[in-house]
Amino acid sequence: MSAFFRKRNLRYPLLALLALGMAAVILISLWSEWGAGIFAILYGAAITSAWVLEKRNYEETEKHIETLSYRMKKVGEEALLEMPIGILLVNENQQIEWANPYITSALDYETLIGESVYSLTEEFNQLVKSAESNEMVMSLGGRKYRVYYRADDRLFYLFDITEQVEIETLYHADRTVIGILFIDNYDELSQGMDDQVRSNLNSLVTSLINRWGTDNGIFVKRISSDRFMAVFNESILKQLEETKFTVLDDIREVTAKDNMALTLSIGVGAGSASLIELGAMAQSGLDLVLGRGGDQVAIKHPSGKVKFYGGKTNPVEKRTRVRARVISHALRDLIQESDQVFVMGHKMPDMDSIGAAVGVAKMAEMNRVKGRIVIDFDEYDRSVMRLMEEIESDPDLFERFITPEEALSEMTEHSLLVVVDTHKPSMVIDERLLQRMERVVLIDHHRRGEEFITNTMLVYMEPYASSTAELVTELIEYQPKHEKLTMLEATAMLAGIIVDTKSFTLRTGARTFEAASYLRSNGADTVLVQRLLKEDLETYIERAKIVQSVEFVGDGIAIAKGEPGRIYSPVLIAQTADILLTMKDVNASFVIAERTEGGVGISARSLGEVNVQVVMENLGGGGHLTNAATQMPDASLEEAVGQLKTVLTENDRGGSEE
Numbered sequence: 001m002s003a004f005f006r007k008r009n010l011r012y013p014l015l016a017l018l019a020l021g022m023a024a025v026i027l028i029s030l031w032s033e034w035g036a037g038i039f040a041i042l043y044g045a046a047i048t049s050a051w052v053l054e055k056r057n058y059e060e061t062e063k064h065i066e067t068l069s070y071r072m073k074k075v076g077e078e079a080l081l082e083m084p085i086g087i088l089l090v091n092e093n094q095q096i097e098w099a100n101p102y103i104t105s106a107l108d109y110e111t112l113i114g115e116s117v118y119s120l121t122e123e124f125n126q127l128v129k130s131a132e133s134n135e136m137v138m139s140l141g142g143r144k145y146r147v148y149y150r151a152d153d154r155l156f157y158l159f160d161i162t163e164q165v166e167i168e169t170l171y172h173a174d175r176t177v178i179g180i181l182f183i184d185n186y187d188e189l190s191q192g193m194d195d196q197v198r199s200n201l202n203s204l205v206t207s208l209i210n211r212w213g214t215d216n217g218i219f220v221k222r223i224s225s226d227r228f229m230a231v232f233n234e235s236i237l238k239q240l241e242e243t244k245f246t247v248l249d250d251i252r253e254v255t256a257k258d259n260m261a262l263t264l265s266i267g268v269g270a271g272s273a274s275l276i277e278l279g280a281m282a283q284s285g286l287d288l289v290l291g292r293g294g295d296q297v298a299i300k301h302p303s304g305k306v307k308f309y310g311g312k313t314n315p316v317e318k319r320t321r322v323r324a325r326v327i328s329h330a331l332r333d334l335i336q337e338s339d340q341v342f343v344m345g346h347k348m349p350d351m352d353s354i355g356a357a358v359g360v361a362k363m364a365e366m367n368r369v370k371g372r373i374v375i376d377f378d379e380y381d382r383s384v385m386r387l388m389e390e391i392e393s394d395p396d397l398f399e400r401f402i403t404p405e406e407a408l409s410e411m412t413e414h415s416l417l418v419v420v421d422t423h424k425p426s427m428v429i430d431e432r433l434l435q436r437m438e439r440v441v442l443i444d445h446h447r448r449g450e451e452f453i454t455n456t457m458l459v460y461m462e463p464y465a466s467s468t469a470e471l472v473t474e475l476i477e478y479q480p481k482h483e484k485l486t487m488l489e490a491t492a493m494l495a496g497i498i499v500d501t502k503s504f505t506l507r508t509g510a511r512t513f514e515a516a517s518y519l520r521s522n523g524a525d526t527v528l529v530q531r532l533l534k535e536d537l538e539t540y541i542e543r544a545k546i547v548q549s550v551e552f553v554g555d556g557i558a559i560a561k562g563e564p565g566r567i568y569s570p571v572l573i574a575q576t577a578d579i580l581l582t583m584k585d586v587n588a589s590f591v592i593a594e595r596t597e598g599g600v601g602i603s604a605r606s607l608g609e610v611n612v613q614v615v616m617e618n619l620g621g622g623g624h625l626t627n628a629a630t631q632m633p634d635a636s637l638e639e640a641v642g643q644l645k646t647v648l649t650e651n652d653r654g655g656s657e658e
Contacts (some may be wrong), residue, residue, distance in 0.1 A: 428453075493524070
């Protein structure tokens, strides 16, 4: 009994109760012996009954606990052996010491014991070595598993999520995508047409786009003379990407047969459940495409990633100069509202950058406002060095050139900053000026990339133009004629046009010759330009050595590289790429060499069949369809060659991504 009381933890309460009962018997016996005897018998019976009841409850409780313990043990064993969760226990060498039957049968093994988890999939290695996460989705035996790893116990839990992944895939594939289609040069072509020809053109374009929509399951609606709206889903978008948006080629080729030469630009918004956000991304993508010259597709996602397709043709030159006049007048008003104008080009400025800057500074002078050109006197190539030597001989012109530090000290809140020949903040001579100035104007002729100078008051980007100097020359023609261009100013601008067009052989339109004619009539010296562009024998030999290393990748794609450990100037690399392009059977050339500031630089040139701009954008650079470049500060020469070949292979299969 005492043991029972100890087990139930009731020993002391019952003893106390027994003591109280004996005390009661003694007290009652003082008055009546018979009464004390009867009370003692009744009290003893009550105590006995309580003890019997407590013992029965204890035995039942003990039996229940034993049954529950057995059931819990059985459930635990069944969970390990029969529940649809894979469990792998491994040793320190990641060899399986125990696996539950579920995962063994799911992977179609007789036994997994002794196998290395790495033999199942190399993703286990990534999970074990990952310091950021203890879970990963893996593919095993044709199914998808979410795998959790407990490093302390060297234990893997595998949850089958195949159905969940399939549902997610179906959900993503069925998400809405919005596209905006724009006929690039519809207005220019239709202006001179009579009503019947214009109606035929409308019918042709509408039928081509509607057929494309019907063939691909896309809802297409014409919303204006040159604009269409398209609604489809992400599974259809994937199919369009695989076929590289053949509608671009269809529109171009069919209309070319009728001497109309229309091109199509498409902005696509995808990856969001919000229709408002999809529409905004589609319009933003279209703006980006138009800034790159049109005839392309830009697919934008909420993450900011942009994928491009197309861009196989040179930008179409506009036939009207109305935009140039409007921009010139707007720039004139901004200049006149400023206390002074600062002009800044890109790092390692070339002839086009310097020539355009000289032209903008002249525009400020024409409006009786002080113009200053920001330049790093320690960073420019040999041809620009010769030009700067000529400029130094003209004190009035040379005093306009200042360093970034001087510009920072002189600028005020009423000053105007004009950025020329680049639209990327990372490429300007000094980003501090962009951060300080609230009044910024951008003039550039490159196709627009995702990196872009924001918060500008005026943007003049025309990818059809040969050079920024050409654009600035057209703007000067509509400025007040208080001051005329000097011979050296006109020569600097003409040199920029000649360098960027390779002496009027590439990206040269009618307006290029008009700009050159205007500069020539203002005293530009072509003999001086040729003298500025002359090269020495040592440079010629260095280029020839690089050309000797050429290798062909694919059809007509030439890659040459400089000697390891030897530093080459960007101009030399670019000139070598130009020379390679003149060789027989070369459609695109890429020249790779180490740079002065470290890392590797790549210059790319093309005759138009290969979009080198897209290739360079994949490597962090940019440029034109036929003229582009990039810098890879953290890559070696061999790594750069390998990455270039990979991008060329991927570009041949599909689009480009930024």
